[in-house]
Amino acid sequence: MAYLNRFYDPPEDRFSELLERTGTTQENISCPVAAIIAAVKAEGDEALLRFTEEFDKVTLSSLRIPTSEIQKAEELVDETLKKALAVAKANIEAFHQAQSAEGERLEREGIALWRKIVPIDRVGLYVPGGSAPLISTVLMLAIPAQVAGCKEIVLCTPPDRDGRVNPAILYAAQLCGVNEIYRVGGAQAIGAMATGTASIKKVDKIYGPGNRWVTEAKTQVGSALCAIDLPAGPSEVMVVADSFADPVFVASDLLSQAEHGPDSQAMLIICADREDGELYADAVEKAIAEQLKQLERKAALEASLANSRLFIIPSLEGCARLANAYASEHLIINLQNEKKEEQLLSMITNAGSIFLGPWSPESSGDYASGTNHTLPTGGWARGYSGLSTDSFIKKITVQRLSREGLENLAPTLAAMADAEGLKAHRRAVDVRLGEER
Amino acid sequence: MAYLNRFYDPPEDRFSELLERTGTTQENISCPVAAIIAAVKAEGDEALLRFTEEFDKVTLSSLRIPTSEIQKAEELVDETLKKALAVAKANIEAFHQAQSAEGERLEREGIALWRKIVPIDRVGLYVPGGSAPLISTVLMLAIPAQVAGCKEIVLCTPPDRDGRVNPAILYAAQLCGVNEIYRVGGAQAIGAMATGTASIKKVDKIYGPGNRWVTEAKTQVGSALCAIDLPAGPSEVMVVADSFADPVFVASDLLSQAEHGPDSQAMLIICADREDGELYADAVEKAIAEQLKQLERKAALEASLANSRLFIIPSLEGCARLANAYASEHLIINLQNEKKEEQLLSMITNAGSIFLGPWSPESSGDYASGTNHTLPTGGWARGYSGLSTDSFIKKITVQRLSREGLENLAPTLAAMADAEGLKAHRRAVDVRLGEER
Numbered sequence: 001m002a003y004l005n006r007f008y009d010p011p012e013d014r015f016s017e018l019l020e021r022t023g024t025t026q027e028n029i030s031c032p033v034a035a036i037i038a039a040v041k042a043e044g045d046e047a048l049l050r051f052t053e054e055f056d057k058v059t060l061s062s063l064r065i066p067t068s069e070i071q072k073a074e075e076l077v078d079e080t081l082k083k084a085l086a087v088a089k090a091n092i093e094a095f096h097q098a099q100s101a102e103g104e105r106l107e108r109e110g111i112a113l114w115r116k117i118v119p120i121d122r123v124g125l126y127v128p129g130g131s132a133p134l135i136s137t138v139l140m141l142a143i144p145a146q147v148a149g150c151k152e153i154v155l156c157t158p159p160d161r162d163g164r165v166n167p168a169i170l171y172a173a174q175l176c177g178v179n180e181i182y183r184v185g186g187a188q189a190i191g192a193m194a195t196g197t198a199s200i201k202k203v204d205k206i207y208g209p210g211n212r213w214v215t216e217a218k219t220q221v222g223s224a225l226c227a228i229d230l231p232a233g234p235s236e237v238m239v240v241a242d243s244f245a246d247p248v249f250v251a252s253d254l255l256s257q258a259e260h261g262p263d264s265q266a267m268l269i270i271c272a273d274r275e276d277g278e279l280y281a282d283a284v285e286k287a288i289a290e291q292l293k294q295l296e297r298k299a300a301l302e303a304s305l306a307n308s309r310l311f312i313i314p315s316l317e318g319c320a321r322l323a324n325a326y327a328s329e330h331l332i333i334n335l336q337n338e339k340k341e342e343q344l345l346s347m348i349t350n351a352g353s354i355f356l357g358p359w360s361p362e363s364s365g366d367y368a369s370g371t372n373h374t375l376p377t378g379g380w381a382r383g384y385s386g387l388s389t390d391s392f393i394k395k396i397t398v399q400r401l402s403r404e405g406l407e408n409l410a411p412t413l414a415a416m417a418d419a420e421g422l423k424a425h426r427r428a429v430d431v432r433l434g435e436e437r
Numbered sequence: 438m439a440y441l442n443r444f445y446d447p448p449e450d451r452f453s454e455l456l457e458r459t460g461t462t463q464e465n466i467s468c469p470v471a472a473i474i475a476a477v478k479a480e481g482d483e484a485l486l487r488f489t490e491e492f493d494k495v496t497l498s499s500l501r502i503p504t505s506e507i508q509k510a511e512e513l514v515d516e517t518l519k520k521a522l523a524v525a526k527a528n529i530e531a532f533h534q535a536q537s538a539e540g541e542r543l544e545r546e547g548i549a550l551w552r553k554i555v556p557i558d559r560v561g562l563y564v565p566g567g568s569a570p571l572i573s574t575v576l577m578l579a580i581p582a583q584v585a586g587c588k589e590i591v592l593c594t595p596p597d598r599d600g601r602v603n604p605a606i607l608y609a610a611q612l613c614g615v616n617e618i619y620r621v622g623g624a625q626a627i628g629a630m631a632t633g634t635a636s637i638k639k640v641d642k643i644y645g646p647g648n649r650w651v652t653e654a655k656t657q658v659g660s661a662l663c664a665i666d667l668p669a670g671p672s673e674v675m676v677v678a679d680s681f682a683d684p685v686f687v688a689s690d691l692l693s694q695a696e697h698g699p700d701s702q703a704m705l706i707i708c709a710d711r712e713d714g715e716l717y718a719d720a721v722e723k724a725i726a727e728q729l730k731q732l733e734r735k736a737a738l739e740a741s742l743a744n745s746r747l748f749i750i751p752s753l754e755g756c757a758r759l760a761n762a763y764a765s766e767h768l769i770i771n772l773q774n775e776k777k778e779e780q781l782l783s784m785i786t787n788a789g790s791i792f793l794g795p796w797s798p799e800s801s802g803d804y805a806s807g808t809n810h811t812l813p814t815g816g817w818a819r820g821y822s823g824l825s826t827d828s829f830i831k832k833i834t835v836q837r838l839s840r841e842g843l844e845n846l847a848p849t850l851a852a853m854a855d856a857e858g859l860k861a862h863r864r865a866v867d868v869r870l871g872e873e874r
Contacts, residue, residue: 084853084856121761121819252865256861291861367854371834396822416572429800431685
């Protein structure tokens with residue numbers, strides 16, 4: 001039995017069809033989401049408590065988690081996890097510190113130009129709920145915010161049916177300096193951070209993943225009310241391997257993507273001629289079958305693999321073309337040697353995050369090597385980068401001209417203002433230089 | 438007669454009301470814009486030609502401007518403007534080259550992490566039409582794209598009733614290396630660049646200003662089809678002056694903003710105690726009245742000034758609070774001396790671009806000092822920076838772990854994957870280290 005549909009070296013005009021994302025068509029939720037945001041804007045906390053009752057099935061009297069509860073979380077998290085979080089935090093922090101920007105400065109003939117780097121004042125982080133606590137999401141959002149120097153970092157996450165937030169979330173948050181935590185989730189949490197309520201002060205930018213309601217809410221506020229990090233969508237991986245890569249490793253990479261859910265997608269490109277490629281593909285299929293036996297939720301994994309595709313492409317250039325056309329969130333490159341891997345890397349222009357060689361599984365970047373796991377999905381990697389320290393700062397341009405600097409520039413300004421028909425733009429120069437008052 | 442409404446040191450709870458933008462409430466155009474985009478997606482060039490006939494009142498047989506016409510434009514532009522464009526280009530290029538990013542690299546214990554800088558492959562620039570050619574817009578969009586190294590730079594701009602594009606636009610475009618130019622404007626141009634047609638290949642990101650139709654179209658494609666630069670809106674300036682600033686300069690700054698149109702806004706903060714502030718405000722009013730006499734379109738300018746407000750604030754800290762609350766696209770700081778100006782600058786966290794001292798009118802940055810004039814309006818400066826070379830590149834994270842590196846990280850990855858309940862994420866590590874196959 002084959003889990004993956006196979007395609008041999010497809011022509012470029014079939015790329016868009018073969019690389020189509022599997023986002024299941026679902027009913028349009030833009031109206032109910034707009035109604036939630038409007039209610040939050042109009043009624044504030046009252047609406048938040050009502051929606052929490054409706055969607056999270058719990059009646060709360062307050063939204064903010066008291067400091068005492070956050071502090072007590074430390075006792076409730078086991079030592080192995082605490083140690084792991086400390087290692088992950090140190091690694092993520094180091095890489096995001098290396099990303100810190102410096103403002104450029106340029107001076108000539110009485111004109112000084114520079115960029116002033118400032119952290120965004122108040123940022124809002126969203127951490128989805130669910131059966132397991134998404135501690136890595138907390139680290140990936142809060143650490144760059146802290147490294148950037150954001151003064152106020154707010155976190156919203158839905159409560160469980162007892163009105164509680166998992167202590168591991170609270171522990172991870174306070175480890176990263178986040179103490180303003182609200183138990184509120186869904187579109188209502190996004191609405192609250194975007195518009196502000198009595199409890200939750202409006203933020204300047206919203207970050208983080210979420211379900212369809214959260215994603216739709218971010219899209220809606222993003223065009224009118226509040227900056228957002230990235231358009232979001234289901235997760236995906238593309239693996240480029242040749243016959244030197246261990247098929248067991250490749251199978252494990254595809255399966256670790258598949259476990260994210262039925263809408264996630266795992267793509268495999270085998271860089272080989274047709275005959276070798278088919279043999280290698282069989283080896284990967286065998287390894288998938290073996291590993292599926294060891295995993296729970298086999299049916300769900302098989303359903304997810306049904307979205308996946310396998311391509312056999314003879315040339316490295318052809319692999320690069322296909323990989324760039326897909327613009328994968330995660331791209332694993334596992335080839336004969338480092339030289340070949342670097343050669344392919346040099347041709348890649350569209351990807352969220354790239355993992356090189358046999359010892360770099362996606363999990364390393366998902367959790368603890370130091371790179372950020374908040375990445376552009378759904379082909380957005382063509383136009384966007386993943387989250388980084390850059391996402392939490394602004395660069396404000398500043399200029400100071402001396403009188404001489406303005407005099408030198410004046411003829412240029414006058415000619416351009418004249419061409420654009422903006423007389424007062426020209427006069428703002430002329431009155432300064434005494435030609436008119 | 439007073440042109441500006443005056444307010445003395447308002448309390449913070451009145452800020453949002455007093456700093457409200459004047460965006461006139463207009464009929465909702467989201468449905469007609471969505472219909473245009475859908476038609477372009479379905480019918481391609483045919484729809485583009487039809488909408489051009491409908492909105493631009495001209496029947497075209499082709500959209501792309503032939504190379505011969507672009508080359509011929511050079512003969513039609515006068516020498517003074519050519520010289521000005523050369524100076525402006527050199528200055529803008531120098532500052533945007535200084536912004537070029539380098540990828541960070543971090544190595545430790547068998548883990549190498551870095552960011553690979555790549556230009557966005559194909560970018561689409563929109564230049565609005567109108568009575569005067571917006572040559573500065575061409576420079577501000579095309580130069581950073583060229584500096585970033587974008588392989589394909591596309592420009593769309595509406596044709597006039599003779600089906601032509603102003604030669605100054607064509608000349609400025611080819612000066613900045615742009616040769617793929619289409620005579621198509623409005624929501625249909627944005628739809629074409631976002632979805633692709635037979636003539637216009639889909640782009641990876643869309644940049645540039647436009648009227649309400651263009652802005653709405655960018656918002657719509659930005660959430661589903663194509664990356665965009667910034668949410669757009671009417672232009673605005675805030676001037677912070679004290680009684681040492683020449684009131685004639687200040688008046689000219691307010692008027693040069695007002696000439697952008699009735700929806701643009703000019704705000705003035707006078708940093709002074711009440712009595713001095715009122716006297717200074719009178720001097721500015723007098724200078725406005727004088728300068729209005731010299732300008733055309735007096736009625737339009739007066740209408741625009743009616744949106745403007747004047748605040749008298751005694752402390753520098755108070756001025757910073759108000760300026761940060763407004764988050765102005767342009768912020769002019771014109772105070773007693775450089776030290777005071779720098780002191781206020783150090784407190785500013787929200788602004789698009791800042792102009793320091795008496796010799797730095799907004800026109801310098803609008804045209805030729807070197808900073809970019811595509812800036813966040815409408816308060817978006819709280820969460821966004823203006824356009825820069827950064828806007829045309831992506832930073833892709835890359836990692837390579839050695840076997841030892843993965844071994845060191847494995848316990849951390851296992852603990853975190855276990856906590857999040859993602860078994861296959863853990864297995865992708867375990868199979869590599871031979872603990873399971």
